[in-house]
Amino acid sequence: MRILVFNAGSSSLKFGVFDLSGAALGQVQECLRGTLDRFSPEGCELKLSGQTEGRAAPRDLAEAAAHVPDLLAKAGLDRFDAIAHRIAHGGERFDRATRLDGSTLDQIRALTPLAPLHNPANLAAVEMAQRLWPDLPQWGVFDTAFHLANPARATTYAVPETWRAAGLRRYGFHGTSHKYVAMRTAEALQTPLREIRLVSLHLGNGASACAIAGGQSVDSSMGLTPLEGLVMGTRSGDVDPGLFGFLHRQMGLNAAEVEDALYRESGLLALAGVADMREVEARAASGDAAAQLAINIYAYRARKYVGAYAAAMGGLDALVFTGGIGENSASMRRRICDGLEFLGLRLDDDRNTTVDLDNRAAPQIQAYGARVNVLVTQTAEQLMIAQEVAEAMRAAQPMPKRRLPVAVSARHVHLDRAAVDALFGAGYDLTPARPLRQKGHWAAEERVALEGPKGRLEHVAILGPLRPHTQVEVSRTDSFALGLDAPVRQSGDIDGTPRIRLHGPAGAYDTTGLMVAARHIHMSADDARAWALADGDMVDVSLDQTARGLTFTHVLVRVSDKALTEMHIDTDEANAAGIVGAVDGEIMGDVAITARHA
Ligand SMILES: Nc1ncnc2c1ncn2[C@@H]1O[C@H](COP(=O)(O)OP(=O)(O)O)[C@@H](O)[C@H]1O
Ligand SMILES: CC(=O)OP(=O)(O)O
Ligand SMILES: [Mg+2]
Numbered sequence: 310m311r312i313l314v315f316n317a318g319s320s321s322l323k324f325g326v327f328d329l330s331g332a333a334l335g336q337v338q339e340c341l342r343g344t345l346d347r348f349s350p351e352g353c354e355l356k357l358s359g360q361t362e363g364r365a366a367p368r369d370l371a372e373a374a375a376h377v378p379d380l381l382a383k384a385g386l387d388r389f390d391a392i393a394h395r396i397a398h399g400g401e402r403f404d405r406a407t408r409l410d411g412s413t414l415d416q417i418r419a420l421t422p423l424a425p426l427h428n429p430a431n432l433a434a435v436e437m438a439q440r441l442w443p444d445l446p447q448w449g450v451f452d453t454a455f456h457l458a459n460p461a462r463a464t465t466y467a468v469p470e471t472w473r474a475a476g477l478r479r480y481g482f483h484g485t486s487h488k489y490v491a492m493r494t495a496e497a498l499q500t501p502l503r504e505i506r507l508v509s510l511h512l513g514n515g516a517s518a519c520a521i522a523g524g525q526s527v528d529s530s531m532g533l534t535p536l537e538g539l540v541m542g543t544r545s546g547d548v549d550p551g552l553f554g555f556l557h558r559q560m561g562l563n564a565a566e567v568e569d570a571l572y573r574e575s576g577l578l579a580l581a582g583v584a585d586m587r588e589v590e591a592r593a594a595s596g597d598a599a600a601q602l603a604i605n606i607y608a609y610r611a612r613k614y615v616g617a618y619a620a621a622m623g624g625l626d627a628l629v630f631t632g633g634i635g636e637n638s639a640s641m642r643r644r645i646c647d648g649l650e651f652l653g654l655r656l657d658d659d660r661n662t663t664v665d666l667d668n669r670a671a672p673q674i675q676a677y678g679a680r681v682n683v684l685v686t687q688t689a690e691q692l693m694i695a696q697e698v699a700e701a702m703r704a705a706q707p708m709p710k711r712r713l714p715v716a717v718s719a720r721h722v723h724l725d726r727a728a729v730d731a732l733f734g735a736g737y738d739l740t741p742a743r744p745l746r747q748k749g750h751w752a753a754e755e756r757v758a759l760e761g762p763k764g765r766l767e768h769v770a771i772l773g774p775l776r777p778h779t780q781v782e783v784s785r786t787d788s789f790a791l792g793l794d795a796p797v798r799q800s801g802d803i804d805g806t807p808r809i810r811l812h813g814p815a816g817a818y819d820t821t822g823l824m825v826a827a828r829h830i831h832m833s834a835d836d837a838r839a840w841a842l843a844d845g846d847m848v849d850v851s852l853d854q855t856a857r858g859l860t861f862t863h864v865l866v867r868v869s870d871k872a873l874t875e876m877h878i879d880t881d882e883a884n885a886a887g888i889v890g891a892v893d894g895e896i897m898g899d900v901a902i903t904a905r906h907a
Contacts, residue, residue, distance in 0.1 A: 310328070310329045310330070310390045310391075310699050310702065311326065311327070311328050311329075311340070311388065311389050311390050312326070312327050312329065312389060312390060312391050312392070312393050312695040312698055312699060313325075313326050313381070313386075313389045313391075313392045313393070313438075314326075314327065314392075314393045314394070314395075314691040314694045314695050314698075315374065315377070315392070315393070315394045315395065315431075315434040315435075315438065316394075316395040316690050316691050316694065317370055317374065317394075317395065317427070317430035317431050317433070317434050318395075318427070318430075318513065318514060318515065319426040319427060319430075319514050319515050319535075319542070319543075320346055320347075320348070320513075320514035320542060320584070320585075321344055321345065321346035321514065322344070322345045322346070322370055322373040322374060322377070322430075322434070323342075323343065323344050323345075323690070323691055324341075324342075324343045324377050324691065325339060325341060325342050325343070325691035325692070325695065326339070326340040326341040326381070326384075326386050326389070327339055327340065327691070327692065327695035327696075327699075328340055329695060329696065329699040337692060337695065337696060339692065340384075340386060341357065341358060341380075341381070341384050341386055342356075342357070342358045342359060342691070343355070343356065343357050343358075343377070343380055344356040345365060345367055345373040345376065347585070348367065348368055348369050348370070348373070349368065350368055351364075351368075352364050352365055352366050352367065352368060353365055353366075353367050353368065353373065355380075357380065357384075359667075370430040370433065371430070371433045374430075374433055374434045374437045375437055377437075378441055389442065389445060390445070390446075390702075391445055391446045391447070391448055391698060391702060392438045392442060392445055392446070392447045392448070393406070393447075393448045393449075393450060393694045393695055393697075393698040394409070394431055394434055394435050394438070394447065394448065394449050394450070394694075395431060395449075395450060395452070395485065395690060395691075395694055396417055396428065396431045396449040396450065396451050396452070397424045397427030397428055397431060397451075397452045397453075397482055397535065398417070398420040398421075398423050398424035398427065398428050398451070398452070398453055398480070398482070398534075398535075399417070399420070399449070399451030399452070399453045399454055400416070400420050400423075400453065400476075400480070401457070401476075401478075402416060403416075403417075403449065403451045403453070403454060404451075404454050404457045405454060405697070405701065406448050406449070406450050406694075406697040406698045406700070406701040407448065407449050407451075407701075408446060408447070408448055409435055409447040409448060409449050413449065414432070414435065417431070417432060417449065418432060423480075423533060423534050424482075424534060424535055425572060426515075426535070426572055426573075427452075427535065431449075435447055435449075446702075448698040448701065448702075450485055450693070450694040450697050450698065451484070451485075452481075452482040452483055452484045452485060452535075453480045453481060453482060453484060454484055454485075455481075455484025455485065455487060455488045455519075455526045456480060456481030456482075456484050456519070456526045456529050457480075458525045458526055458527075459479070459481065459526055459527060459528060459529070460527065463479065463527060463528040463529075463621075464478050464479040464480070465478060465479070466478065466479065466532075466533075477533060478533065479529075479531075479532040479533060479537070480531070480532065480533060481517070481519065481526065481528075481529030481530075481531050481532070482515065482517055482529070482531045482535045483511040483513075483515065483517045483519070483529075483531070483632075484519075484526065484529075485690045485693045485694060485697075486509075486511045486631060486632070486688040486690050486693075487509045487511060487517075487519040487521065487526060487529070488526075488693065489688060489689050489690065489692070489693045490509050490511075490629045490631045490671075490686055490688060491505075491507055491509060491521045491524070491629070493629075493669070493671050493684075493686050493689075494507060494509075494627055494629045494671065494682075494684050494686070495524075496671070497671035497673070497684060497686070498627065498673075498682055498684075502521075502524040503523050503524045504626075505521075505626045505627055506520075506521075506522050506619075506622040506623070506624050506625055506626045506627075507520075507521040507522070507625075507626065507627045507628070507629065508520055508521070508614070508615050508618045508619070508625060508627075508628050508629070509521060509628075509629050509631065510611055510614075510615070510628065510629070510630050510631070510632075510635050510645070511631050511632040511635065511688065512539070512611070512630065512631070512632040512633070512634035512635035512638075512641070513632035513633045513634065513635075513688075514541065514542040514543075514584070514633065515531075515535055515541050515542070515544065516538070516539040516540070516541045516546075516611075516632065516634070517529055517530045517531045517535075517538055517539060518530040518538065518539060518611065518614035518615065518618060519618075520618035520621050520622055522622045527621065527622065528618060528621055530546075530614050536568075536571055536572060538610075538614070539607075539610050539611055539614065540576050540577065540580075540603075540606055540607045540610050541576045541577070542576050542577055542578060542584035542585065542586075543572065543573050543574065543575060543576045543577070543578045543579075543584045544571065544572055544575055544576045545571045545575035545576055545579075546576070546610060547610070548571065552567070553567055577589050577603050577607065580599060580600075580602065580603035580606060581593075581597070581599050581600040581602075581603035581604075582599065582600075583600075586633070586634045586638060586641070589603055589604060590604065590638065590640065590641075604641070604644065605644070607641070608641060608644035608645045608647075611645045612644075612645050612646075612647075612648055612649060615628060615645070615649060615652075615654075616649065616652070619652055625652055625653075625654070625681050626681065626682065627681060627682040627683070627684060628646075628654065628681060628682070628683045628684070629671075629683075629684045629685070629686060630642050630683075630684070630685045630686075631685070631686055631687065631688040632688060635685065636666055636685060636686075636687055636688075639661050639662045639664070642656070642661055642674070642683075642685070643656060643658070643661060646683065649681075652680075652681055653679060653680030653681050654675065654679060654680070654681035654683065655675060655676040655679040655681075656674055656675060656676060656679075656683060657674055657675060657676040657677065660672065660673065660674040660675075661674040664685045666685065666686060666687045669686070669687070669689070670686065671684050671685070671686035672684065672685055672686075703841060704841070708840075708841070709839065709840070710895065711840045711895060711896035712893050712894070712895050712896075713830065713832075713836075713850075713874050713875060713876055713893065713894060713895075713896070714874075714875050714876070714891065714892075714893055714894075715850075715852065715875075715876045715878060715888070715892050715893065715894045716746065716875050716876065716877055716878075717877075717878060717879070717880060717882075717883040717888060718782065718826065718877050718878070718879055718880075719770065719879075719880055720759075720766065720769055720770070720782060720783045720784060720787050720879075720880070721752075721769060721770040721771065721772050721782055722757060722759075722769060722770070722771055722772070722779065722780065722781045722782070722811065723771075723772055723773075723775075723776045723779065723780045723782075724739075724771060724775060724776070724779050725775060725776055725777060725778055725779045726775055727779075727818075728779045728811065728818050728820060729775065731813070731815065731816055731817070731818040732757060732811060732812070732813025732814070732815055732816065732817075732818050733755065733813050733814060733815050734814075734815040737815075739753040739754075739755055739771060739773055739775075740753055740754040740755065741753060741754075741773060742754040745772065746873055746875055747831060747871075747872060747873060747875070748871055748873070749774065749871075750772060750773070750774070751772070751773050751774075752770050752771070752772055752773075753770070753771040753772070753773055755771055755813070756768045756769060756770065756771065757769050757771060757811045757812060757813050758811070758812040758813075759781065759783070759787075759791060759809060759810075759811060759812075760791070760809070760810040760811075760812060760817075761788075761790075761791025761792045761793040761809060761810075762791075762792040762793070763789075763790065763791055763792025763793075764790050764791055764792065765791075765812075766783075766787060766790065766791065778801075778803055778822060779811075779818075779820045779821075779822045780800065780801070780803055780822040780824065781809055781811070781820070781822050781823045781824070782800075782824060782825070782826045782879070783795055783823065783824075783825060784825060784879045784880045784881040785825055785881050786880075786881055788823075788825065791809070793807050793809060793823055794807060795807065795823045795824050795825045796824055796825065797824070797825045797826075797827050798824040798825070798826070798827060799826075799827045799829065799865060800826060800829070802824075803821060803822045803824070805821075806821050806822050806823050806824050807821065807823045808820065808821050808823070809821075809822075809823045825879065826877070826879055827863075827865060828861055828863075828864050828865070828876065828877065828878045828879075828882060829864060829865040829866070829867055829876070829877055830848070830850070830864055830865070830866050830867065830874070830875070830876045830877070830896075831867055831869070831872040831873065831874065831875050831876075831877070832866055832867065832868045832869075832872055832874045833868075833869070833870070833872050833873060833874050834868055834869070834870045834872075836874045837866070837868040840896065842866050842868070842896075843866070843868065844866065844867060844868040844869075845865070845866065846865075846866040847862075847863055847864065847865060847866070848864050848866060848896045848897070849861065849862045849863075849864065849896070849897040849898065850864050850876055850894040850895065850896055850897065851894060851895050851897050852886045852888070852892060852893075852894045853895065854892055854893060855886050855887045855888050855889075855892055856887035856889075857885065857886050857887030858886070858887075859885060859886040859887075860897065861878065861882065861886075861894075864876065876894055
């Protein structure tokens with residue numbers, strides 16, 4: 310599936326072409342990346358796939374969107390399956406990738422007053438794409454969607470009820486970026502996202518901070534509109550709403566004039582005379598006091614949000630910088646972090662000044678031993694947008710029938726080295742007698758006996774190869790016969806399992822590891838992709854061809870490149886379903902996403 314993505318920001322147009330064959334972010338291929346920014350009456354700057362191409366003709370965002378088809382044609386890219394658009398404001402309604410049609414576009418248009426720098430540019434890209442590719446589906450992915458999970462205490466303004474009823478609430482923006490860098494941070498730290506209390510600082514022309522706990526956005530610095538919060542290129546960020554009355558009385562300004570100035574004439578532009586941080590930094594370096602103050606205010610405001618969000622989450626595990634300024638300005642990262650040592654956050658100067666962000670890198674720049682991890686990574690809004698649209702398009706397709714063979718595992722053991730030594734003699738090698746369906750696995754010629762307080766089970770199969778820990782898998786009926794209470798466990802999860810005695814020709818061996826194996830599916834990576842399943846998913850499998858037809862719930866999916874797709878149940882389960890001989894099952898309905906993305 311090939312998707313063309315448009316990301317119109319307040320100061321730049323970014324676009325990308327992605328091939329999405331696999332389900333994971335790592336399997337997405339970026340065919341082209343383009344940025345048009347630094348617009349002026351003389352034109353703009355163009356970058357293609359990271360390389361600066363020099364100047365181009367477009368003078369503003371609308372002209373930039375119209376220029377993209379030429380750039381695509383030059384790159385030989387003309388066939389797409391869908392066009393995806395970043396939409397800044399999606400209000401309460403758009404919580405996921407959504408097909409853009411007459412009615413959804415009307416709703417987005419109606420939100421324009423709440424994102425006057427963004428939604429018009431986003432809609433201009435949609436309209437241009439509709440004209441050029443009238444037959445292709447157009448999709449929107451919304452900045453606000455990620456923050457719809459924010460609790461009411463974070464989204465509610467303390468204002469009259471009638472205002473709130475009219476829709477006055479906090480939304481938050483840059484959600485696609487915050488979500489991506491959160492995932493990237495978890496990946497880089499090799500820690501599940503749900504275990505990380507993270508602050509993401511997206512510092513671009515627009516800038517926002519986001520508190521992410523348990524993998525979800527819990528607060529963000531932008532509000533009803535992308536005006537609230539941090540200092541931005543031309544936007545004020547937080548101000549006292551009392552300024553409306555003040556400016557009206559003192560200067561005769563009306564609401565629209567004040568609002569316009571807060572969007573377009575404030576922020577760095579107002580403080581330093583230029584909106585672009587590169588230029589502000591250059592002026593500050595040459596001694597310009599206004600630019601120096603602007604930088605100090607910018608950093609101070611960002612630092613206050615980091616502290617506030619650490620308090621909101623009851624602690625901070627990681628801070629991630631992204632956006633044009635967060636990615637490129639080591640000195641701004643330094644200024645923001647200075648003073649946060651009380652949180653256990655310390656930067657390493659060498660690491661901070663030598664970050665290399667190529668190839669989705671997410672380097673860590675905290676001092677060695679610091680409690681809070683600090684990372685820098687390029688945001689990848691276009692990639693996330695492509696990914697979310699591809700997932701939505703796949704979900705919209707009818708699911709293929711997901712049928713798979715069901716194999717019945719009779720009682721068996723997996724032995725470790727110590728067990729083989731004790732049962733068959735030191736250094737003994739088991740003899741593979743019969744290969745199993747999963748590659749590299751076999752049943753041994755040798756057998757063992759199991760002994761519990763109530764009885765013995767003779768001639769129990771041994772499955773190879775050897776494992777790091779001995780594991781004894783029996784049915785519930787077997788466990789009664791043995792007089793041992795075997796817990797239902799996934800293979801390998803042997804902590805706290807009961808002890809049992811094994812007998813072999815060379816002697817007896819006492820071991821933990823007794824369990825009733827929980828039903829599961831071994832699944833190849835190809836099948837998982839085609840069936841929209843991921844490792845760790847729980848599914849329901851219906852056995853409709855058997856005499857005692859039965860649906861098994863809570864079946865764990867275990868995906869591996871090497872696996873042949875097959876469901877494993879034990880003899881009690883097979884008897885309950887009336888299985889005789891080979892039988893198929895079918896994975897039912899929607900996936901219960903219990904463990905996925907955890
Ligand atoms: N090397 C750099 N040093 C400091 N700031 C930079 C650097 N490169 C880009 N920036 C700043 O990043 C901001 C633009 O960020 P970006 O994320 O590209 O914008 P947008 O919000 O339009 O997507 C501008 O203020 C620009 O000056
Ligand atoms: C919402 C927002 O401020 O976006 P950008 O950074 O693209 O201006
Ligand atoms: Mg941006």
